[in-house]
Amino acid sequence: MKKARTKWAVLLAVLLVAAFGALTLANGIQTDHGNIAVTEGVIDAYRGEGGKEHLGRMTYKLYTPKTATAEHKAPGVLLLHGYQNDRETNAAYAIELARRGVVVLSLDEYGHGFSEPGLRERGYVNHTVKVNYGEDSIETGTFKKAGGTVRYRLLMNFSNLSFFDDHYSKDDAGNEITDSSCGGAAAYAVLATMDNVDPTRLGISGHSMGTWAGWSVAAAFAGTDIEPRATVLQCGELFRDSVYDTSKIHFNNVLLLQAKWDEFSYFRDYQRVVDDRLLTSDLRCEFLGATPEMAAWDRTYGTFSDGSARRMELLYTNHRLTTHHSHGLAVALDWFRDAFGAESMKDLPATDQIAMGKEWLVLLAMLLTLLAMVPLSELLLTVPFFAAIPQALPPKANIKPRKKWWKGAVITLLIAGLTYPFMTQLGHALLPLPEGIFRMTVGNGFIGWYSLLILVMVVTSWTGWRKAKKAETFDGWYGMGLGSEQAPMKISWGLLGRSALLVLCLLGMVYAVVALAGVYLLDLRFIWPFFKTFTPARFGQFCVYLPLFALFFLLNNSKIMASMRTEAAYEKGAKGFFGAWWCNALMMVGGVLLIVLIEYVPFFLNIGPGADVLFGSTFGGPFMSLLILFVPQVLVFSLLGTWFYRRTGSVYSGALLIASLAAWIVTGGSAML
Numbered sequence: 001m002k003k004a005r006t007k008w009a010v011l012l013a014v015l016l017v018a019a020f021g022a023l024t025l026a027n028g029i030q031t032d033h034g035n036i037a038v039t040e041g042v043i044d045a046y047r048g049e050g051g052k053e054h055l056g057r058m059t060y061k062l063y064t065p066k067t068a069t070a071e072h073k074a075p076g077v078l079l080l081h082g083y084q085n086d087r088e089t090n091a092a093y094a095i096e097l098a099r100r101g102v103v104v105l106s107l108d109e110y111g112h113g114f115s116e117p118g119l120r121e122r123g124y125v126n127h128t129v130k131v132n133y134g135e136d137s138i139e140t141g142t143f144k145k146a147g148g149t150v151r152y153r154l155l156m157n158f159s160n161l162s163f164f165d166d167h168y169s170k171d172d173a174g175n176e177i178t179d180s181s182c183g184g185a186a187a188y189a190v191l192a193t194m195d196n197v198d199p200t201r202l203g204i205s206g207h208s209m210g211t212w213a214g215w216s217v218a219a220a221f222a223g224t225d226i227e228p229r230a231t232v233l234q235c236g237e238l239f240r241d242s243v244y245d246t247s248k249i250h251f252n253n254v255l256l257l258q259a260k261w262d263e264f265s266y267f268r269d270y271q272r273v274v275d276d277r278l279l280t281s282d283l284r285c286e287f288l289g290a291t292p293e294m295a296a297w298d299r300t301y302g303t304f305s306d307g308s309a310r311r312m313e314l315l316y317t318n319h320r321l322t323t324h325h326s327h328g329l330a331v332a333l334d335w336f337r338d339a340f341g342a343e344s345m346k347d348l349p350a351t352d353q354i355a356m357g358k359e360w361l362v363l364l365a366m367l368l369t370l371l372a373m374v375p376l377s378e379l380l381l382t383v384p385f386f387a388a389i390p391q392a393l394p395p396k397a398n399i400k401p402r403k404k405w406w407k408g409a410v411i412t413l414l415i416a417g418l419t420y421p422f423m424t425q426l427g428h429a430l431l432p433l434p435e436g437i438f439r440m441t442v443g444n445g446f447i448g449w450y451s452l453l454i455l456v457m458v459v460t461s462w463t464g465w466r467k468a469k470k471a472e473t474f475d476g477w478y479g480m481g482l483g484s485e486q487a488p489m490k491i492s493w494g495l496l497g498r499s500a501l502l503v504l505c506l507l508g509m510v511y512a513v514v515a516l517a518g519v520y521l522l523d524l525r526f527i528w529p530f531f532k533t534f535t536p537a538r539f540g541q542f543c544v545y546l547p548l549f550a551l552f553f554l555l556n557n558s559k560i561m562a563s564m565r566t567e568a569a570y571e572k573g574a575k576g577f578f579g580a581w582w583c584n585a586l587m588m589v590g591g592v593l594l595i596v597l598i599e600y601v602p603f604f605l606n607i608g609p610g611a612d613v614l615f616g617s618t619f620g621g622p623f624m625s626l627l628i629l630f631v632p633q634v635l636v637f638s639l640l641g642t643w644f645y646r647r648t649g650s651v652y653s654g655a656l657l658i659a660s661l662a663a664w665i666v667t668g669g670s671a672m673l
């Protein structure tokens with residue numbers, strides 16, 4: 001026993017040391033090995049003219065090259081992230097710009113990251129536009145009233161900007177788009193007044209939702225002494241000049257990075273595909289200042305000296321990966337250099353990039369930390385209180401025959417996959433949840449989907465229970481992973497309680513690593529904000545969403561890992577583990593993989609995204625683009641669930657751990673009303 005404990009203790013120490021080693025290397029990259037100072041700060045946000053109402057504090061991350069001083073002022077760039085992301089999503093742009101001598105401020109926008117003001121401070125109105133702004137009309141039905149929940153109206157107005165004409169930005173009920181910069185205008189003003197920043201050489205770059213914020217910041221400071229010299233839109237939407245006052249507002253040197261496979265219809269001008277037909281539309285030609293015959297991808301029109309430079313760069317990537325696309329980043333770096341003047345930035349080739357190394361290292365740190373929960377659990381299970389958790393798996397008598405197992409697996413993945421686009425979007429926008437309590441927009445999407453699946457699992461489990469009860473080998477709740485070996489016909493509340501405390505200890509270790517990573521101003525993440533320390537408001541949201549997530553994963557793991565356990569569950573060693581895992585993983589992620597194929601195969605065939613083609617653009621967008629991150633996330637969940645079921649003989653530890661991690665992910669940094 002002592003030898004085993006020593007082995008697990010050594011493994012735990014090795015994994016944690018390796019995780020901190022990866023974080024240290026990641027910090028070396030983000031600081032360019034001491035050439036960039038990385039700090040954070042806060043900005044007070046206010047509402048209304050004169051800033052009479054204090055909304056709370058916004059947080060930002062500042063990248064300051066050592067060459068930027070009060071005597072040698074540097075250019076400055078404001079970075080604005082997309083919907084459901086945070087300031088760290090901009091890391092690639094921040095690191096590479098700072099390496100070239102630019103001071104970079106990366107903001108947590110309203111409702112994201114550590115900032116306090118909610119996303120609803122952006123504002124909303126009771127109408128929506130179904131085409132690009134300026135191409136709409138009441139007669140064609142492209143400008144129409146919008147009702148429903150506040151979050152629905154907010155989401156329907158992401159394209160609606162506060163500098164647009166009152167016809168768009170206000171309604172007859174007194175609502176208005178109050179700050180479509182999502183706090184970006186206040187952050188830009190702070191950047192412009194820093195003593196080491198040259199206020200005549202300022203720029204903006206935003207991704208997705210951040211492009212609308214970027215347009216809004218540029219409009220707010222147009223014609224002033226600190227107007228931006230360049231704006232880079234990473235998946236941006238265009239609009240007609242007729243929707244705002246062109247006598248007062250102009251935009252200098254705008255670069256649009258266009259994703260070939262963008263899942264959001266408004267970034268494709270509501271067309272199914274991105275091709276030359278989009279390039280030569282009236283709207284795009286107006287943007288470029290070119291005729292359809294002259295319009296081309298990857299070509300600069302106009303001149304930087306008078307602010308008329310325009311370019312559309314076609315990137316062969318999807319929406320979410322655009323902000324990490326090396327070619328797109330290189331084009332953006334050259335764009336800022338040309339706008340600021342070549343002498344203002346360090347002479348470093350745009351293709352010389354190191355930022356993605358940081359992203360891979362923090363991913364490695366995250367995976368090592370999650371893996372460290374295994375040896376920690378083994379150590380804890382030797383403690384007398386927790387030693388009562390492990391039990392033998394139920395007898396093999398009730399293992400389903402292969403044909404019956406496959407039938408159940410196919411039904412499971414079809415139900416999960418085919419309900420995903422509809423129920424996530426329903427929960428995201430229209431499910432009538434108390435919005436003062438359920439404030440996480442993407443979390444609400446998963447609540448919609450999970451609620452339906454919970455209902456399906458309850459019905460099918462009850463039906464299966466009634467049939468199995470007639471068999472002599474019936475093993476009750478024990479066979480479902482919810483009972484004990486000693487009392488198989490009862491739910492084991494004692495086992496549940498001990499498992500919950502075990503999970504709390506494991507989460508405590510992960511949270512400690514996340515908190516220590518904060519010393520470097522790093523998260524455990526990859527592209528998406530996965531694990532961040534909680535603000536009080538976000539911890540409250542974690543407590544709100546956790547019960548429903550826990551119910552879902554308890555039923556899900558009971559159905560998949562216990563009731564449909566296979567022969568491999570009883571085999572020891574790696575062969576048994578992976579034999580059980582692939583079966584569990586297939587049922588947990590197979591339905592989502594089906595939707596991935598439905599979404600992207602038609603897209604890559606230049607037909608259009610599958611959700612748009614089959615169901616309409618309403619069911620495309622955020623939850624389709626999430627799939628690229630959701631699939632590997634669920635695969636990790638299935639690994640953890642499989643380990644803990646085989647180790648403990650019940651689903652409690654694995655399910656509660658997975659539920660806690662999932663609830664943490666959706667409440668830690670993503671959009672909050």
